[in-house]
Amino acid sequence: xxxxxxxxxRRAVAELLGTSLLVMIVxxxxxxxxxxxxxxxxxxxxxxxxxTVLGLTVLILIFGPVSGAHFNPVVSLVDWxxxxxxxxxxxxxxxxxxxxxxxxxxxxxxxxxNAMFEVGTSISAKDRATGGHLLGEVVATAGLILLIFxxxxxxxxxxxxxxxxxxIGAAYWFTSSTSFANPAVTVGRIFSDTFAxxxxxxxxxxxxxxLIGAAAGLGLLILLFPSAGRAADDVxxxxxxxxxxx
Numbered sequence: 543x544x545x546x547x548x549x550x551x552r553r554a555v556a557e558l559l560g561t562s563l564l565v566m567i568v569x570x571x572x573x574x575x576x577x578x579x580x581x582x583x584x585x586x587x588x589x590x591x592x593x594t595v596l597g598l599t600v601l602i603l604i605f606g607p608v609s610g611a612h613f614n615p616v617v618s619l620v621d622w623x624x625x626x627x628x629x630x631x632x633x634x635x636x637x638x639x640x641x642x643x644x645x646x647x648x649x650x651x652x653x654x655x656n657a658m659f660e661v662g663t664s665i666s667a668k669d670r671a672t673g674g675h676l677l678g679e680v681v682a683t684a685g686l687i688l689l690i691f692x693x694x695x696x697x698x699x700x701x702x703x704x705x706x707x708x709x710i711g712a713a714y715w716f717t718s719s720t721s722f723a724n725p726a727v728t729v730g731r732i733f734s735d736t737f738a739x740x741x742x743x744x745x746x747x748x749x750x751x752x753l754i755g756a757a758a759g760l761g762l763l764i765l766l767f768p769s770a771g772r773a774a775d776d777v778x779x780x781x782x783x784x785x786x787x788x
Contacts, residue, residue, distance in 0.1 A: 547775070548608055548609075550635075550639055553609035553610075553636070553639075554640065554642075554643040555643070556608040557612060557613065557640050557643040557647065558643040558644070558646060560604070560605040561613045561614075561644045561645075561648050561726055561727070562647035562648065562650045563597070564597065564598060564601055564648075565649075565651030565731065566652075566654055566655045567593055567598070568594055568731070568738050569651065569655035569656070569734045569738045570593075570655040570658060570659065571589060571593030571594065572586070572734075572736055572737035572738030573655065573656075573659045573736045573738075574589070574593075574659070575587075576736060576737040577659070586737055587714065590738065591715065594707075594711065594714070595707045595711035596707070598703075598706065598710055600703075601613070602703040602778055603703045606702065606703065606779030607779060610776075610777050610778050610779060612640060612778060613644060613724070614644065614723070614724040614726060615644055615645070615724070615725045615726050616723075616724065616725060616755075616756040617686075617687065617690060617777065617778070618637055618641060619641075620691065620759070620760050621777050622634065622637040624763075624774045625771060625774040625775075627771040628771040628772045628774065630771065630774040630775045631774030631775060631777070632774075641726070645726045645729055647726070648726040648727050648729055649729065649730050652731060652733040653733060655734065656733070656734050656736075661734075661735075661736060665732060665733065665735065665741075665742060666731065666732055666740055666741050667735055667739075668740055668741050669743065669744050670719065670740050670748070671744035671748065675744075676719070676747050676751040677718070678717035678718040678719035678720075678721070679721075679722060679751035680751045680754050681717055682713045682717045682722070682723040683754075683756050683758075683759065684756070684758040684759035684762065685755075685759065686706070686721075686723045687759025687760060688759040689705060689706065689709050690702065690706060690778055691759075691760075691767075691777060692766070692770075693778075694770070694773040694774070694777045695763070695769065695772075696767070697773075699773075699776045699779050700779070702779050710723070722748055723752060723755070724752065725753075728740060728745055728748050728749060728752070729745060
């Protein structure tokens with residue numbers, strides 16, 4: 543990170559809170575949808591995706607100026623990889639702190655969502671790892687990476703909040719997996735045996751598919767925007783809150 547970034551502890555807290563709230567939104571709206579529309583899975587998905595679009599947009603606006611609002615280990619990983627080419631982006635210790643904060647936040651968000659709806663925290667039994675679902679995760683993650691880093695590379699980071707929210711909302715519907723596209727969120731959703739849950743046995747396949755998708759998105763990005771690495775500090779939003787050490 544460049545010297546105008548907030549200190550790492552502050553960015554890690556932002557990533558933890560943002561990812562936690564994101565999973566609360568995904569899991570909580572899934573539980574609410576299941577309770578409100580118990581006999582209509584399509585309506586449940588519409589309710590779940592609408593809440594996620596709106597919530598994710600707001601979370602990026604809140605936390606983007608502090609940490610970049612990655613909320614996603616593959617976004618942080620690609621940011622680190624791109625930054626190695628130009629001396630920007632996350633350093634390796636920062637990458638580790640981001641991934642730990644995101645994963646802890648995701649698990650905490652799932653637990654809190656369960657508690658709000660008094661359903662209890664339990665391990666999900668919802669198997670999802672079919673060939674189609676894994677392909678869906680590759681496609682969803684590749685598109686997400688390409689979108690986020692294209693916006694940064696073309697100096698349109700201000701559009702990240704609505705654009706990323708819109709993409710995830712669309713990907714709920716055009717991918718068979720409903721677009722997890724996030725290893726931390728995938729792990730967090732293990733801890734809710736509800737509409738949004740995922741069985742532990744499905745998680746390794748999903749994470750591998752997400753990593754493959756991230757690599758594919760990165761490859762497309764470099765092909766289309768060879769200088770994208772110079773914008774790694776602006777992913778997801780340009781960081782303007784605070785100075786290093788403040």
